[in-house]
Amino acid sequence: MSYNSKTIDLILKVQEPNQKQFTSFQQFFKTNNPPPLLFEKNITPKNVKAQRSFSNKTQDSIKETKRKSFSQLKYPEYRMLKIYARIKPGECQLNYDKSSILIDTNSYNFDRVFEQQATQGDIFDVVAKQTVDDFLNNINGCLIAYGQTGSGKTFTMFGESNNPGIVLRTFTHLFLRNQETIYVSILEIYKDHIYDLVSGVQDLKMKEDLQLGFYVDGLKRIKVDKLENCQELLQIAEENRHVAETKLNALSSRSHLILTIQMGRAKLYLVDLAGSEKVNKTGAIGETLQEAKKINYSLSCLGHVIQCLSQGQDHIPYRDSKLTKLLMDSLQADCRTSIIVAISPENKNQDETISSLKFAQRARFIKKEIRIATQKKTYRDLELEISQLKQELLETKQRMSQTSSVSQFQCRYITDSEIPCSESLRLTYRSLNTENKENCVPNLKIQENSAQLELDKKINQIQIELQGLNKEQNFDNVKRQVAKINELTIEMKKTYKILVSTQGLNNNHLQIQCQFIETQQEQNKQLQKIAEQISNMDSSKPSFNIAINNMIKNLQKQQQQNIDDMQCKLEKMYYDIKKTATAQDYNLNHLALKLVASPNRQQQYQQQQQIKRSKSKPNMNPSVKYLKNKK
Numbered sequence: 001m002s003y004n005s006k007t008i009d010l011i012l013k014v015q016e017p018n019q020k021q022f023t024s025f026q027q028f029f030k031t032n033n034p035p036p037l038l039f040e041k042n043i044t045p046k047n048v049k050a051q052r053s054f055s056n057k058t059q060d061s062i063k064e065t066k067r068k069s070f071s072q073l074k075y076p077e078y079r080m081l082k083i084y085a086r087i088k089p090g091e092c093q094l095n096y097d098k099s100s101i102l103i104d105t106n107s108y109n110f111d112r113v114f115e116q117q118a119t120q121g122d123i124f125d126v127v128a129k130q131t132v133d134d135f136l137n138n139i140n141g142c143l144i145a146y147g148q149t150g151s152g153k154t155f156t157m158f159g160e161s162n163n164p165g166i167v168l169r170t171f172t173h174l175f176l177r178n179q180e181t182i183y184v185s186i187l188e189i190y191k192d193h194i195y196d197l198v199s200g201v202q203d204l205k206m207k208e209d210l211q212l213g214f215y216v217d218g219l220k221r222i223k224v225d226k227l228e229n230c231q232e233l234l235q236i237a238e239e240n241r242h243v244a245e246t247k248l249n250a251l252s253s254r255s256h257l258i259l260t261i262q263m264g265r266a267k268l269y270l271v272d273l274a275g276s277e278k279v280n281k282t283g284a285i286g287e288t289l290q291e292a293k294k295i296n297y298s299l300s301c302l303g304h305v306i307q308c309l310s311q312g313q314d315h316i317p318y319r320d321s322k323l324t325k326l327l328m329d330s331l332q333a334d335c336r337t338s339i340i341v342a343i344s345p346e347n348k349n350q351d352e353t354i355s356s357l358k359f360a361q362r363a364r365f366i367k368k369e370i371r372i373a374t375q376k377k378t379y380r381d382l383e384l385e386i387s388q389l390k391q392e393l394l395e396t397k398q399r400m401s402q403t404s405s406v407s408q409f410q411c412r413y414i415t416d417s418e419i420p421c422s423e424s425l426r427l428t429y430r431s432l433n434t435e436n437k438e439n440c441v442p443n444l445k446i447q448e449n450s451a452q453l454e455l456d457k458k459i460n461q462i463q464i465e466l467q468g469l470n471k472e473q474n475f476d477n478v479k480r481q482v483a484k485i486n487e488l489t490i491e492m493k494k495t496y497k498i499l500v501s502t503q504g505l506n507n508n509h510l511q512i513q514c515q516f517i518e519t520q521q522e523q524n525k526q527l528q529k530i531a532e533q534i535s536n537m538d539s540s541k542p543s544f545n546i547a548i549n550n551m552i553k554n555l556q557k558q559q560q561q562n563i564d565d566m567q568c569k570l571e572k573m574y575y576d577i578k579k580t581a582t583a584q585d586y587n588l589n590h591l592a593l594k595l596v597a598s599p600n601r602q603q604q605y606q607q608q609q610q611i612k613r614s615k616s617k618p619n620m621n622p623s624v625k626y627l628k629n630k631k
């Protein structure tokens with residue numbers, strides 16, 4: 001991946017704007033009737049019939065493709081997902097033409113099959129250029145290299161020092177046409193762990209955001225403003241990437257590499273997947289075997305996701321592996337994606353080739369539609385932007401302090417009278433020094449101030465955007481909650497009225513109190529909900545949320561006050577009722593007690609009762625009265 005400056009100059013020259021863009025593409029189509037490599041090898045009686053019908057079909061399809069391809073030159077019209085095949089040089093046992101590969105009786109179709117002689121330039125022109133141009137117009141893009149181990153994925157993506165691949169050509173193309181700031185991050189998924197290939201940080205965690213989807217927490221995004229920066233990054237990433245020797249590839253990548261270029265809201269993913277491998281063929285043992293298992297597992301998850309997408313299923317199992325989580329964005333609607341299937345054409349690799357071709361065929365059925373990445377920035381985007389700007393300011397300050405200390409050091413050095421030189425030369429040094437002091441340091445100060453001002457301006461802008469973003473979301477939410485609280489307050493007032501009108505009626509009292517408590521509980525629940533929602537939104541600490549929180553707190557205080565008042569009144573009423581009842585009970589008891597308290601009184605009481613009883617004796621039966629008197 002280390003490229004020399006001659007190579008860069010060469011690419012720059014080739015990729016200058018207004019060049020003849022599809023030169024090799026046009027030439028390719030001029031010389032292909034009949035397709036030179038089709039059915040040249042491996043003809044057996046068994047597949048002659050199939051080959052004949054295939055041949056007729058392909059002749060038609062070639063004419064059609066030819067017609068379309070020339071029209072594409074004028075009016076490029078691209079589907080959102082394109083599948084290409086690139087056949088590695090070497091002994092070739094495959095039958096193929098420019099849009100299909102035939103194995104046994106099965107034909108596998110592609111947007112383009114690159115023959116063994118295709119150059120890195122051809123690949124970039126046809127596979128990547130349009131995607132990179134679209135990326136410049138804010139359309140997300142993704143280029144994925146897929147295939148068996150040793151089939152040429154890394155070669156296609158990164159190339160060699162004197163023959164760069166898609167990645168460096170992409171950067172070159174971008175720097176020729178783009179003025180905006182570009183950020184780059186490079187990660188690898190190795191044995192299901194995420195490594196930052198630039199900062200060297202290991203085992204980064206993935207997080208999920210409602211708006212952002214899955215992202216890698218702590219992954220370093222590097223601002224690049226010239227091609228040399230990119231080369232340095234690629235060099236560092238190459239050194240950090242996990243590679244190992246296998247039977248099929250002396251320098252086999254043991255990880256999936258995802259390089260992300262971000263410009264504004266749009267992202268361009270360049271993906272070099274680890275190769276699928278049959279472990280008995282690669283001779284994997286120990287560590288390499290463990291790697292192979294993880295690689296095969298994540299690739300089978302990717303295959304499954306592709307299958308579900310192509311069948312238009314509702315549930316897509318993105319969560320099954322880190323690879324599918326990270327590629328989720330690029331496989332969904334608003335991304336222009338191209339998959340390049342690298343193929344080793346030897347007979348011994350036929351099983352792996354068929355499985356790669358099947359993967360490609362499934363992917364061709366995925367329906368995608370275009371959406372330009374112009375949505376509003378999310379909290380996280382803005383937060384990232386702020387922290388990025390702060391980081392930049394810090395770095396600028398550090399650079400400036402270094403520069404100014406260096407220049408001061410130099411000033412001191414050149415004014416030193418110890419310098420062995422003529423007086424006139426010394427004078428010249430001195431005047432130069434004064435100039436330095438007068439010009440350099442204040443200039444740096446001005447630069448620093450203007451950088452600070454610029455940053456403040458940007459942060460302010462972002463804060464305003466942030467508030468705008470919150471306002472719409474929060475306002476409706478809070479409005480709904482406040483309406484609910486109002487309803488509850490009205491209900492509570494009604495209950496209070498009933499309470500007042502039924503004051504003193506002991507039977508209703510308990511019921512009313514229950515109602516009141518229920519209302520109070522309901523209200524507290526509502527407030528709790530608001531608080532939760534607000535605290536959820538509050539994760540990004542925007543100032544608007546603080547205001548909302550204060551508002552809710554006031555509301556809560558007010559409600560609590562109402563509740564306390566009601567409670568007080570209710571308690572007072574309850575006390576009054578109880579007091580009356582207690583007073584009545586007390587009087588009765590007191591009386592009874594008085595009566596039973598003294599024995600005299602008791603006696604008196606009994607006598608009185610007796611007298612009362614005798615007085616109140618009913619009139620006796622006359623016959624009984626007579627008998628009694630006679631006695």
Ligand SMILES: Nc1ncnc2c1ncn2[C@@H]1O[C@H](COP(=O)(O)OP(=O)(O)OP(=O)(O)O)[C@@H](O)[C@H]1O
Binds near residue numbers: 089156274
């Ligand atoms: N189109 C090509 N032209 C010339 N050499 C190639 C081409 N494709 C692959 N090679 C060579 O084949 C070897 C294996 O290629 P490469 O490392 O790119 O395979 P890979 O698919 O990335 O393998 P792995 O998955 O094991 O990392 C390398 O030496 C590479 O230079």
